[in-house]
Every structure is written in C-alpha cells, then in structure tokens.
Amino acid sequence: MAEKLLTKLFDVENAHTIDIYIQKNGYRAIQKALKEMTPEQILEEVKAANLRGRGGAGFPAGVKWGFVPKTVDKPKYLCVNADEGEPGTFKDRYIMTHNPHLLLEGIIISSYCVGIHTAYIYIRGEYEVIALRLEEAIAEAYAKGYLGKDILGSGFDLDVYVHRGAGAYICGEETALLESLEGKRGNPRLKPPFPASIGLFKCPTVINNIETLANVPLIILNGADWFKQKGLPKDGGTRIFGVSGMVAKPGIYELPIGTPLKDIIFEHAGGMKKGKKLKAVIPGGMSAPVLTADEINVAMDFDSLVEAKSMLGSGAIIVIDQDTSMLEVLRLVAKFYSHESCGQCTPCRIGNAWIRKTVDRMANGAGQKGDIDNIIRVASNILGKTLCPLGDAAAMPILSITQKFREELESHIKGQG
Amino acid sequence: MVKIFIDEKPVETKEGATIFKAAQEAGIPIPHLCYHPAFEPEGTCRMCLVEIEGVPKLELACSTQVREGMKIFTRNERVVEARKGVLEFLCAEHPLDCPICDQAGECKLQDYYEEYGLFDSQFREVKEKRRKKAQIAKNLIHDQERCVLCRRCVRFLREVTGTREMGVFERGNHTEVNILDEINIDNNYSGNLAEICPVGAITDSDFRFKTRSWFLAEGDSICPHCSRGCSVSIHYNSAFHRFPVPKRVFRVNSRTNPDINGYWICDIGRYAYPYIDKNRCDKIIFNNDNTQLSWESAIPLIAKKMRRLKDMDNTSHLAIIMNTWLTNEELFLLKKLFVDYFQAENIFFVDPPHGEADDVLLTAERTPNRKGAVEIGFDLRPLDWSELSGNTDILLIFGSFLTGQTDSGEVKTHLDKIETKILLTPHSSDLDALMDIILPTAVIPEKSGSLTNVDGIVQEFAPVLEGIGESQPEWKILIDLAKLMNADFSVKTFTSPAVILEEMGKEIAFFKKRQ
Numbered sequence: 001m002a003e004k005l006l007t008k009l010f011d012v013e014n015a016h017t018i019d020i021y022i023q024k025n026g027y028r029a030i031q032k033a034l035k036e037m038t039p040e041q042i043l044e045e046v047k048a049a050n051l052r053g054r055g056g057a058g059f060p061a062g063v064k065w066g067f068v069p070k071t072v073d074k075p076k077y078l079c080v081n082a083d084e085g086e087p088g089t090f091k092d093r094y095i096m097t098h099n100p101h102l103l104l105e106g107i108i109i110s111s112y113c114v115g116i117h118t119a120y121i122y123i124r125g126e127y128e129v130i131a132l133r134l135e136e137a138i139a140e141a142y143a144k145g146y147l148g149k150d151i152l153g154s155g156f157d158l159d160v161y162v163h164r165g166a167g168a169y170i171c172g173e174e175t176a177l178l179e180s181l182e183g184k185r186g187n188p189r190l191k192p193p194f195p196a197s198i199g200l201f202k203c204p205t206v207i208n209n210i211e212t213l214a215n216v217p218l219i220i221l222n223g224a225d226w227f228k229q230k231g232l233p234k235d236g237g238t239r240i241f242g243v244s245g246m247v248a249k250p251g252i253y254e255l256p257i258g259t260p261l262k263d264i265i266f267e268h269a270g271g272m273k274k275g276k277k278l279k280a281v282i283p284g285g286m287s288a289p290v291l292t293a294d295e296i297n298v299a300m301d302f303d304s305l306v307e308a309k310s311m312l313g314s315g316a317i318i319v320i321d322q323d324t325s326m327l328e329v330l331r332l333v334a335k336f337y338s339h340e341s342c343g344q345c346t347p348c349r350i351g352n353a354w355i356r357k358t359v360d361r362m363a364n365g366a367g368q369k370g371d372i373d374n375i376i377r378v379a380s381n382i383l384g385k386t387l388c389p390l391g392d393a394a395a396m397p398i399l400s401i402t403q404k405f406r407e408e409l410e411s412h413i414k415g416q417g
Numbered sequence: 418m419v420k421i422f423i424d425e426k427p428v429e430t431k432e433g434a435t436i437f438k439a440a441q442e443a444g445i446p447i448p449h450l451c452y453h454p455a456f457e458p459e460g461t462c463r464m465c466l467v468e469i470e471g472v473p474k475l476e477l478a479c480s481t482q483v484r485e486g487m488k489i490f491t492r493n494e495r496v497v498e499a500r501k502g503v504l505e506f507l508c509a510e511h512p513l514d515c516p517i518c519d520q521a522g523e524c525k526l527q528d529y530y531e532e533y534g535l536f537d538s539q540f541r542e543v544k545e546k547r548r549k550k551a552q553i554a555k556n557l558i559h560d561q562e563r564c565v566l567c568r569r570c571v572r573f574l575r576e577v578t579g580t581r582e583m584g585v586f587e588r589g590n591h592t593e594v595n596i597l598d599e600i601n602i603d604n605n606y607s608g609n610l611a612e613i614c615p616v617g618a619i620t621d622s623d624f625r626f627k628t629r630s631w632f633l634a635e636g637d638s639i640c641p642h643c644s645r646g647c648s649v650s651i652h653y654n655s656a657f658h659r660f661p662v663p664k665r666v667f668r669v670n671s672r673t674n675p676d677i678n679g680y681w682i683c684d685i686g687r688y689a690y691p692y693i694d695k696n697r698c699d700k701i702i703f704n705n706d707n708t709q710l711s712w713e714s715a716i717p718l719i720a721k722k723m724r725r726l727k728d729m730d731n732t733s734h735l736a737i738i739m740n741t742w743l744t745n746e747e748l749f750l751l752k753k754l755f756v757d758y759f760q761a762e763n764i765f766f767v768d769p770p771h772g773e774a775d776d777v778l779l780t781a782e783r784t785p786n787r788k789g790a791v792e793i794g795f796d797l798r799p800l801d802w803s804e805l806s807g808n809t810d811i812l813l814i815f816g817s818f819l820t821g822q823t824d825s826g827e828v829k830t831h832l833d834k835i836e837t838k839i840l841l842t843p844h845s846s847d848l849d850a851l852m853d854i855i856l857p858t859a860v861i862p863e864k865s866g867s868l869t870n871v872d873g874i875v876q877e878f879a880p881v882l883e884g885i886g887e888s889q890p891e892w893k894i895l896i897d898l899a900k901l902m903n904a905d906f907s908v909k910t911f912t913s914p915a916v917i918l919e920e921m922g923k924e925i926a927f928f929k930k931r932q
Contacts (some may be wrong), residue, residue, distance in 0.1 A: 071715045168588070185585060190460040190480055252528065343585075343592025350506040353590030357542035359578055375541050381502030384474050 005230065005238050006214050007254040011100045016133060020141035021101040026148060026280070029217030033109045034154040042113040044218065050236040054091075055081055055172075055209030056285060056300040056313045057389075058235075061216075065114050067196035068204045077200040078111050078119035079181065083165055083172035085124060086285035087336060088316035091240040091252055092210035095310045096123070099214070100137035104160065104211035108146065109220055111158050114206055117211045119160045122177050125167045156235050169340035173388050174207040176342065178413035187344050188388035211240060231257030235301045239312075243269040243278050245319035246276055258301045260262045265296065265319055276321040281403070284313025286333060287393030289400035290320075310400070326405040327363055327412050330398065335395030348391040351382040355398060367413035421487040422688060433669035436478040436489055447491055448500060448529045450507075450615045451567035452479040454673075455680045456576060462567055463503045464529065467491045475499055500533045509540040510590070511616075512562045520617030526565060535585060553583075553595075554602035554829060556622050556684070557610060561593050564599065564618035570594060570610045577681060578777065580604045605775060608687040612670050613680075623688060624668050632656040633667055637879025640669070640686035640867055641742060641861045643772075644782035646870030647671065647678035647686055651693075651862050651881045664694040665882060666862075676874060678831040683779045685772075693860055698845045699786070699886025702855040712897070715854060720901035722811055722837055727759055727902070736763035736835075738800060740818055742785040744866030745875065745928065746917040748786070748793045750895040757905045763809065765800040766790070767818045780871050784863070789869030792927040803829045811837045815858075815891065817846040841891060857888035864890035866914040875928065877918070892917065 009015035019028070033042055068076060070077030081101075084092045095103055107119050123131050124186050138160050139227055141147040149157045163181055165171045171180045175189035178200050199205025219227045228236040239262055241253045248270030255264065261283055267272065272278055278293040283300070289310040291298070299307045305312045320329060338352035358413055362371055376399060383395035402409060419432050423440050430439035435458070439449050450462035458480035462464035466475035475496065478489075490496055507526060515521045547561035571583045571594050582602040586595050596602060602610070611621035634655035640647040650672045653665045669690045671682040703710040710718070726734050737755055739748070754760040774781040790797060800819075806813075812835045819828055825847055832838055833849045840852040843860045861868075863884045867877040884890070892914055899908040911917050921928040 158419070187585075190477075288853070293863065329610070338589050341589040343587070343589045344459075344568075346463050346503050346506050346565070347590060349590055350510055352504070353545075354509055354540065354542060361542065368541065370539075371541075374541075381499075385463055385466065385499060385502065387463070 002238070002255050002259075004228070004254050005218055006095060006099070006102065006211065006240060007252070008101075010094065016098055016100055016137065018137070018144060019099055021099075026101050027105060027144075029105050029220040030108050030112075030146060031152065033220050034112055034152050034156060034328055039113045039115065042109060042220065045224050046113070046219055049219045049227040050224075050234055051212065051215055051219060051227070052235055052302060053209055054211035054215075054239065054315070056086060056109075056287075056311075057313060059324050061208060061212050061290075064196065064208070065110065065384045067194065068114050068206060069197065070115070072204055074203040075118060075201075075202055076114060077205045078104060078107060078114070078116045079177060079195075079200060079205055080107060080119060080121040080213060081174065081177060081207055081209050082121050082123040082127070083135060083177060084127070084210070084314075085169040085172040085317060086287065086314045088242065088244055088282065088318040089285050089314040090242045091315065093130055093209050094240070094252055095214050096127070096134055099143065100134055102214050102217060102383070103210055103257060104141050104146070106216040107160060108151065108158055109216050110152075110206065110208065110213055112156050116206065117157050117159065120181055120200070121160065121162045122171070122181055123162060123164055124172075125165045128164070132163050137391065138162065168259055168342075169336075170342045170388075170390060173390060176388070177207065188236075188341050188390070213357060232301050234303065239300065239315045241300065242314075242316045243319065244316070245272045246324070247271065247319045247320035248273050255300075258299045258304070261291070261296045261298050261300055261317070264300065265316060269317075269319075270323060272319070276323060278318040278319065279322045279324060280319040280326070280329075282320070282397065284311045285316040286318065287311075287389075287397060288313045288337065290329075290404060308409045311396075324402055326408050327359070330401045330409070331356075331363050333394070333397050333401065336405065337390065339399075341390060342388075345387040345391070347382045348386045348388075348394065351378050351391070352394050354378050355394075362409070362412055365412075369413065372402055372406060372409055373411060377400045419483050419485050421483050421485070423489045424491055424493075425488075425579050430483055432483075433752065434483055436467060436476075436481050436483055436487075437468075439483050440478065440489070440491060445491055447478045448525070448533070449479060450525055450565055451569065451650055453569050453572075453613060453680075455511075456569070456572045457570075459568060462565065462908070464500060466496065466499050466503075468493060497533060500529070501536065504529055504534045505536065505539070507565055508538065509904070510544055511565075512544070514563075518617040518624055519620045519630070520563075520565065520614070521774060524617060525615040527613075530758055536912060539557045551595075552601070552622075553619070554607045555903065556688070557602060557607060558620050558622055558625060559595070560618050560620070561595075563616050564594060565593065565616050566592060567615055568594060569613045570619060573606075573610060573613060574602070574604075575607075578604045578606050579723045588760075588915055599921075605683045605685065605779060606681055606777060609671065609681045621668070627655065628662070628667050635670075636862070637878070638862050638881050639785065639876055640682060641785040641868070642689050643683075643688045643778075643780045644787055644871040645678065645778050645780050645786060646675035646785050646874070646876055647682045647778060648876075649682055649686065651690070653882060664691070666690045666693045677870065677876075678778055681778065683775075684779070685779060691852070692844070693862055693882070696844045696846070696886070697885050698842055698849070698855060698857040699888055700857060702849065703853070704850075704855070705853050710854070712887070715856060716879045716894065716897045717901055719839060719854065720898055723759070723898075723900055726810065731808075731810070732760045733762055734808050735759065735761045736765070736805050736809045736812050737761060737889055738765050738767050738812070738814040738816075738819070739764060739790075739795070740768050740816040741782075741786040741790050741797070741862070742768075742816060743786065743790075744819075744861075744864070744868045744914065745786065745789040745793065745869055745921065746914040747895060748790050748795065749917060749921050750892060750899065750911070752793050752795070753906050753908075754895060754899045754904050758899075758906065759902075763805060764795070764798065765805075766795070766797045767800050767814075767816070767822065767886045770822065782871065785868045785870070788873055789867075789875070792869060792873075792925065793921075794925075802827075805831065809835050811835070811839070814838070815842070817842045817844050817848050820846040820848050831873060842896065843888065856894060857886060858894070859888050859890040860885050863888070864892070864914075866890075866892060867918055873927075875918075877915070
C-alpha cells in the first residue's frame with residue numbers, strides 16, 4: 001500500500017479532535033510557518049512544490065496566491081471550496097470528517113502567506129453533520145489560540161467561518177460560490193476581473209479546494225522536494241481518488257499522483273464487481289470525458305489525462321460495467337447538467353435542456369435517425385461558448401459518450417425501428 | 418489611443434475601450450441581446466462572441482478590452498457559425514408568433530435570424546409552455562415564452578429606478594425573470610422596460626395590437642412635459658392603413674442623450690402623447706358673429722385693436738396670459754413686441770401646476786421652458802385676477818391652462834368684464850366659449866424652435882409632424898402681428914426660429930451659442 005499523507009489519521013480514533021491531532025504531531029506546520037517563515041518563503045515553497053488545485057481545474061495553488069495584490073487597502077479573503085458537487089466526488093468530506101484540523105492548519109498557513117484575516121468555508125448544504133464537525137474543530141482551534149487574535153504570538157489574526165450552501169451544483173464554480181456567499185443568487189460571474197483582484201465583496205480573494213489546502217501543512221513540514229517525490233515533479237503529492245461504480249471495493253484511495261488508472265481499478269479497488277467486464281470509466285468526476293475499457297492504461301495526473309483527451313478533474317473515478325446502458329449514462333449526464341445549469345447564458349441553458357429532451361425521447365423508444373448527430377452538433381455549440389465551465393463540463397462527457405459509444409446508442413434507435 | 422484591427426480594417430480607439438465599442442465607433446455592428454450601454458456587460462447572451470487572433474476561445478466583444486495591435490474578426494466563418502449556434506438555441510425554445518408579436522419589425526432576435534440564421538429548425542422536442550400574457554404593471558404585459566433572458570429589465574429596475582420589482586427565478590431551462598409574489602411594477606419609468614426588451618417579451622399595453630412597427634416613421638423631438646427636456650423619438654403613422662387610423666402618433670420612445678436623459682424617459686412623458694392628436698383646435702373661431710375669419714383677416718383685426726390702444730397711450734388696457742410651453746423664440750418675440758415695444762405691464766403666466774419631482778429625471782415643473790422665460794427677462798408672475806386691471810380691454814391668452822385650474826364660474830365673471838378676449842391655443846376646452854377669437858396653434862412636435870431645460874441647456878428641435886387644420890405656430894402668428902403693429906424691431910428679418918435664436922444670442926448673453 002502506498003504511503004498515506006492526507007488520510008494517515010483516518011483510522012486513528014477521534015483524530016478529528018484537537019487533542020488527538022496534536023498528539024499525532026498536528027499543528028506543527030503552523031508553528032514552523034508562523035514562527036520561522038516569512039509569507040514570501042511559504043509562497044516560494046508552495047510554488048516549488050507544484051501543488052495543483054484538487055477541485056478540478058488543476059491550477060497551481062502557489063501561482064494563484066501570487067496573483068493576489070500584496071498591498072491593497074481592502075481586506076483579503078480566503079474562500080474554501082467545500083461544495084464538493086461534482087458527481088462521483090466524495091473525497092473532501094472525508095478530510096473534513098476525519099481530519100478537520102489538517103484543513104484548518106492549511107487554512108491558517110495559506111491565510112498567513114497571502115495576508116488574509118478572514119476565511120470562509122463554503123460547504124455544500126447536504127453536509128450538515130460535517131459542517132457541525134467543522135464548527136467544533138474551529139471552536140477547539142480558537143480555544144487553543146490557533147485561530148483568533150495574535151496566533152501563536154506571531155501578531156497574525158485569522159477568523160474562520162463555516163457557510164452552508166443550499167444545494168446548487170453551480171455554487172461549486174468559484175465565482176458563483178462568491179455570489180452565493182454574498183447572499184445572492186449563485187450565478188457565475190463574468191471573468192475578468194478574476195477573484196484574485198476582485199472577489200468576495202469586491203475584495204481580493206483566494207478560492208481553494210479542501211484537499212488542496214490540506215496538502216499545505218505537509219509541504220511546509222517536509223519541503224517542496226519531498227512533496228514532488230510523493231507525486232510527480234510537475235504535479236506534486238498524492239490524490240485521494242474516489243472510486244465508485246461497479247468495482248469490488250468502492251471507496252477513497254490515497255495514491256501518488258500518476259498512479260495508473262488500471263491499477264487503481266484492478267488492484268486497489270479490487271477489480272470489477274462480480275467479475276463483470278469493464279465497459280467505460282469516467283476518470284475525473286462526471287464532467288470528464290469518458291474513457292473506454294481500452295483507454296485505461298493512463299497515468300492519473302493532469303497532463304497524462306489531457307493527453308488522453310480526458311481530465312483528472314476532482315479525481316473521482318466512476319467505473320461502468322458491461323451491463324450498464326450507455327444511453328442511461330448519457331441520460332443521467334444530460335439530466336444532471338440541464339437541471340444544474342444556472343440558466344444565465346444561452347448555450348448552457350437551452351443546449352443542455354435540448355440534449356436532455358432528445359436523450360429522454362431516445363430512452364423512451366422514440367429515437368429518430370439523426371438524433372445522435374444532432375446531439376453532437378448541439379454539444380459542440382455549447383463547448384467553449386459558455387460564460388462558465390459548466391457548459392464545457394456538460395458538453396465534454398456528452399460528446400465523448402456519443403462519439404465513443406455511438407454504435408450502442410444507435411442500436412436503441414434501430415431497435416425501435 | 419490604441420490601434421487595433423477589426424476584420425482587417427485598422428481602427429484607432431481609446432485605451433480601455435471594449436471591442437464592442439471600438440467596433441461600433443468604426444461602424445461595424447456586432448449582434449447582441451444582453452448588452453446595453455447603460456449597464457455593465459453581463460456576457461450571458463453569447464451573441465457577441467468574436468475571434469481574437471492568438472486566443473483559442475471566442476471572446477465576448479461586450480466585455481473584452483482592446484489591446485494594442487489586437488486583431489479581431491467579427492464575421493469570419495468561425496464567428497458566424499458560433500452566432501448561428503446561439504441563435505439556434507434562442508429560436509429552439511422561442512414561439513413562432515412573430516405575426517402577432519408587437520416587436521416584429523424591430524426585434525433583435527428576428528433581425529439576427531434573418532442576418533445569420535435562416536436555418537431550418539433541428540429542434541424535434543416539445544417546447545416549454547410558459548406564461549404568455551401576464552400583467553406585470555398597469556402598462557406592461559409579459560410573455561415568458563418570448564423572453565431571451567437578457568435581464569435588461571432586471572438590471573434596469575435594479576440600477577436605474579432602484580425599485581427592484583423583477584428578479585430571476587428558477588434555474589436552467591426553467592429560468593425566468595418575473596415579478597415577485599404578483600406585486601406589479603409600479604414606478605414612473607416602467608415604460609422603458611418595453612423599450613429596452615430586445616424581443617417581444619415585455620410589451621406595452623398602450624401599444625399592443627394598435628399598429629405594426631413598419632407602418633411608423635420616427636422623428637426626433639423634445640419631451641415638453643417637465644423641465645428636464647428629455648430627448649424623445651416620436652413614432653407616428655406614415656403609411657397606408659387598410660382602416661382609417663384615428664391618430665397620428667402611436668408612441669413616444671426615449672432617444673439617447675448623455676447630457677440630459679441618458680437612455681430613458683419617464684412614464685409621464687412617454688404616455689402623454691395623446692395630447693398631440695386629441696381635442697385639437699384646428700379652425701379659427703370668431704364667436705361674436707358668424708363672420709368666417711381667416712388668418713388674413715384675423716391678424717389685421719387683432720393688430721388694429723392693439724394699435725389703437727398703443728396710439729391712445731392706453732397700453733395698460735392690454736393684458737397677456739402666457740405660458741412656458743412657448744419656445745424661447747416665441748417668448749423672445751412676446752418680450753420684444755409687448756414688453757419692449759408696446760410697453761404692456763399686465764403680463765401673467767399660467768402653467769400647469771407643479772408636480773412632484775423624483776431623483777431620476779422628472780422635475781417639479783411640468784412645462785418645458787420656465788428657465789428660458791426667466792433668462793429672456795420674464796418674472797413668471799402668476800395670474801391674479803385682482804391685479805388684472807379693471808380697465809382691461811384686450812386679453813390675449815396663450816394656451817388653455819386656465820381650464821381646470823380656476824373655477825369656471827369665476828373665470829367667466831372676470832372675463833365677462835373684458836371687451837376682447839383672444840385665445841391662442843392648440844387644444845379645444847371649456848375656455849373657448851368665453852372667448853371672442855380663438856386662433857389654433859401648433860404643439861411642440863409640429864413646430865421648430867428651442868427650449869431651455871432646468872439646467873439651462875438650450876435645445877433646438879425641428880417639426881416631426883405637419884400642423885393640423887388651420888393651426889400655425891405661435892412664432893409665426895407673432896411675427897405677422899408684429900409686422901402689422903409696426904413694431905420697431907427688425908421683425909422682417911425673422912424668417913425662422915433659428916434666425917430668432919441667433920438674434921437672441923446677440924441681445925442676451927445667456928443665449929449666445931456656446932461652442
């Protein structure tokens with residue numbers, strides 16, 4: 001088994017409490033960061049570690065922090081994206097449940113590095129129990145002096161708040177998250193301006209995923225080189241892969257970045273359930289283009305998956321077996337994105353509803369010749385034309401399913417005469 | 418300045434300008450629905466996507482700022498295909514009711530479809546059923562099926578009136594803009610919503626089903642209903658109708674003027690237009706006997722009466738009631754003729770009563786030219802019957818504003834004491850029966866001249882409509898009268914309001930043309 005970094009304490013009883021966490025060498029990273037390092041040194045270390053965002057886009061965290069203006073007469077904010085809405089993704093919830101103080105430590109170091117004194121954890125509404133656990137952890141951290149005024153006598157102040165979302169997928173998109181946090185309808189904003197300059201309450205804002213921030217204390221304690229060794233030089237560290245679908249042992253697996261997809265499915269996750277044949281894999285959350293059974297000899301890192309014309313996304317691996325109808329998969333995808341489209345921009349609002357209606361009609365046995373070509377055409381008209389990434393997130397899996405499983409989909413049409 | 422290339426044409430534009438603005442200045446139109454110059458770009462309709470050399474994705478023209486040397490393509494194949502794609506989406510869920518839609522002919526969606534689309538629909542699905550005819554204000558009807566969700570209405574109510582009556586509801590394909598809890602839009606600017614709606618989703622119940630936009634011609638004018646003097650466009654019937662049309666003007670829209678009204682007008686100004694066609698006085702009326710008067714006989718008759726007073730040094734026997742619907746030129750002529758030359762003292766002003774101002778455009782003054790009258794030298798003395806001397810022989814009244822303001826019995830008692838009462842008015846009213854001579858005059862859209870708004874901006878305007886019946890603009894009547902009264906100013910050279918305004922500039926510093 002690979003070395004566990006983020007999930008090391010998952011099996012330790014009550015590791016979510018601050019006493020056990022400290023007993024297991026917790027909160028040492030903030031001691032080092034706040035007492036021995038300057039914000040610039042932290043930024044350089046995180047940049048050197050090539051820590052790429054774990055939310056989906058894979059943007060280097062250090063570079064993102066570097067975009068925030070150093071001197072500005074406004075407050076700066078950290079928004080922690082705990083919306084975890086990408087279908088198939090269930091990794092952040094485990095970090096927050098089992099190791100909330102690792103996250104808080106990451107939040108403290110990142111805030112110190114960027115000069116932030118207020119952090120918001122935007123957590124999806126469904127994670128009510130987890131939100132309570134975070135609240136408890138935050139209270140413990142305040143009591144120990146790790147949050148609040150003059151943390152560890154460093155003069156650095158930080159307040160952390162938990163904010164629950166109301167159940168919209170789009171609020172996981174960073175600018176929609178900001179709108180929602182401001183109390184508005186969760187519609188994505190037009191970029192530029194980017195949140196690093198104009199974000200929450202029109203102030204410079206950093207938005208990072210839970211897993212991304214949880215890696216920060218490890219980088220501070222062990223250094224950038226160590227971190228890169230745990231993964232790849234250009235893509236450091238481990239990933240918590242969430243494997244779901246028709247595998248023998250679904251669950252989360254923390255593995256080095258670059259672990260082959262095939263190994264994750266057939267070794268770590270125990271192979272196919274009931275010995276069924278593998279048909280397809282969605283490798284990075286539902287918005288990632290689907291891979292066929294022949295395409296799983298791919299390393300699970302950002303660049304390799306881009307080369308395979310898919311994406312690592314949130315590292316959520318959805319395994320589909322021979323008995324699963326790709327029309328049903330397509331239907332699910334189309335239903336999800338048309339339901340979750342915020343509705344503000346034309347191609348996403350109408351295009352996704354159009355595809356959903358067509359796929360529903362096909363599934364109801366009323367498919368017509370030309371339907372698949374039309375779905376491809378409509379999805380292509382969404383791709384790259386929308387205001388936020390949701391349009392692409394819908395178009396990419398729809399295009400890959402229709403193109404790679406065209407024969408199967410056509411059989412549904414032909415089957416109905 | 419920044420040099421860019423739009424469709425390979427070199428264009429110079431301001432630093433920080435958007436591609437949309439730069440293209441617009443260069444005369445290159447870029448299709449758009451959600452973009453409106455009054456608001457920050459939202460970038461949601463996706464109609465304005467253009468290609469920028471070196472940028473992989475198509476970018477929004479409405480929000481992307483130009484950079485030195487940027488090469489932009491607004492109508493190459495890739496851009497046109499993207500535009501068609503967006504149009505196809507918009508049309509997929511759009512009803513095919515152009516033949517009964519009031520927006521037809523001036524609908525952006527219809528225009529763009531003709532320009533870029535003209536494709537056969539590939540949409541084989543069932544269109545969403547949405548609310549077709551919802552009253553969202555006393556003057557507005559909302560059709561959810563026609564809405565393209567540009568949110569101009571929502572932004573208008575948020576940013577201009579601040580009343581926020583509309584919002585965005587639901588999500589995805591069920592997204593709609595709507596009022597909340599059936600509480601109607603109720604503000605003095607609601608008519609702008611129908612005007613800025615790029616499609617027929619918000620229509621004006623005042624205009625609905627009355628005519629077709631292509632029967633209408635447009636003319637630039639100034640709104641006379643308060644002293645803001647907003648720029649307006651008068652839309653009037655210009656074409657053959659199968660059925661007789663009872664009116665000429667069908668609506669008044671705002672006309673962009675950054676110095677005065679921006680992009681908007683208020684509902685008072687928008688919906689007051691029936692005054693142009695309703696109750697018009699179109700004939701010279703001589704109440705005393707049955708003699709038929711013409712301009713050729715009426716003006717000499719009046720001039721003679723006035724000259725007699727002047728010759729007998731009885732100038733105090735003349736009283737004049739003016740108003741500030743009169744133009745600068747007309748008030749100037751009145752000043753020259755009656756104050757300077759005739760030496761009349763009994764000059765009063767009767768205007769419609771003041772109303773309440775708001776903090777958007779509407780002012781308290783409900784006439785267009787009180788500021789002009791003051792600059793010309795009038796003190797705007799209100800009418801006081803007791804001050805109207807007992808020996809008044811001739812009373813000259815401009816406008817019919819006495820009606821409705823004073824008790825009609827009281828007016829009659831006072832007027833009965835005066836020998837000759839002459840009314841110059843565009844509108845028939847109760848006052849007519851108390852007059853000896855009634856001369857029909859023009860309304861502002863029928864004449865030319867200038868008005869001075871509350872902020873002292875002098876705005877010239879030209880006639881949009883022809884005069885009605887025998888009516889004549891007041892300036893012309895006054896010039897004719899002045900000639901026959903042997904007035905001592907160069908009235909013969911006063912051939913048009915423009916000439917008069919120029920003369921005014923020489924005599925009154927305020928009216929000197931500012932460069």
